[in-house]
Amino acid sequence: MASEPVNVHEFRELARQVLPKMYYDFYTGGAEDQHTLKQNVDAFRRIMLRPRVLVDVSRVDMSTTVLGYKISAPIMIAPTARHQLAHPEGEVATARAAAACNTIMVLSNISTCTVEDVASSCNAVRFFQLYFFQFLSCLLGLKLSNGTFPEQVYKRRDISAQIAQRAEKSGYKAIILTVDAPRLGRREADIKNRMVAPQLKNFEGILSTDVNSVSVIV
Numbered sequence: 001m002a003s004e005p006v007n008v009h010e011f012r013e014l015a016r017q018v019l020p021k022m023y024y025d026f027y028t029g030g031a032e033d034q035h036t037l038k039q040n041v042d043a044f045r046r047i048m049l050r051p052r053v054l055v056d057v058s059r060v061d062m063s064t065t066v067l068g069y070k071i072s073a074p075i076m077i078a079p080t081a082r083h084q085l086a087h088p089e090g091e092v093a094t095a096r097a098a099a100a101c102n103t104i105m106v107l108s109n110i111s112t113c114t115v116e117d118v119a120s121s122c123n124a125v126r127f128f129q130l131y132f133f134q135f136l137s138c139l140l141g142l143k144l145s146n147g148t149f150p151e152q153v154y155k156r157r158d159i160s161a162q163i164a165q166r167a168e169k170s171g172y173k174a175i176i177l178t179v180d181a182p183r184l185g186r187r188e189a190d191i192k193n194r195m196v197a198p199q200l201k202n203f204e205g206i207l208s209t210d211v212n213s214v215s216v217i218v
């Protein structure tokens with residue numbers, strides 16, 4: 001791309017040009033026939049902003065509060081996994097960007113930087129995301145096509161508790177609970193690409209993983 005990207009579509013195109021296909025597909029793809037993904041995009045298109053006219057715009061203030069924390073505009077960073085697939089600095093860089101914009105980043109449970117590294121990267125309000133059901137077996141770099149779902153990981157809520165406690169100790173202000181993902185969607189591009197992702201840092205020392213199995217070592 002000749003010039004700096006100016007909107008999200010141009011960032012997407014830039015990503016397509018520079019990322020390995022497997023990772024680009026991971027970020028951009030949805031599950032099955034991607035109906036939900038398309039509907040989400042359409043839903044955003046249907047939102048209209050109604051401008052108010054003949055009002056004083058010399059000082060525009062879009063700030064608001066979330067759980068009592070002030071942010072510069074009603075825009076936050078949703079939890080998204082594995083930022084290091086896009087850049088070696090991963091979630092640490094995203095956290096700095098959130099801090100610079102004076103907004104809140106929600107760090108994904110399955111981040112590629114640790115909760116502690118992200119917390120110490122800059123001073124900002126941060127939330128931490130947890131899954132209600134642990135389906136880690138699908139997320140820890142397994143071949144997504146095998147569909148295995150080892151019980152011992154699914155049932156180990158103490159693993160979630162450990163990580164939540166680390167987040168609390170590192171100053172995260174809230175736990176965001178994801179309840180709509182009891183297991184991973186059937187992401188066809190990831191299956192075709194035989195998606196393999198790096199070790200998830202928050203689980204180092206807790207879970208050991210390889211391509212075909214997950215074992216709990218605590």
Ligand SMILES: Cc1cc2nc3c(=O)[nH]c(=O)nc-3n(C[C@H](O)[C@H](O)[C@H](O)COP(=O)(O)O)c2cc1C
Pocket residue numbers: 026027028040078079080081108109110129178
């Ligand atoms: C690449 C990618 C990774 C994601 N990872 C997570 C995650 O780790 N945890 C989570 O709760 N949601 C995750 N999500 C879901 C997002 O937080 C968000 O709910 C979803 O993108 C819909 O929001 P949108 O309509 O603003 O895109 C992920 C979404 C994408 C696109």
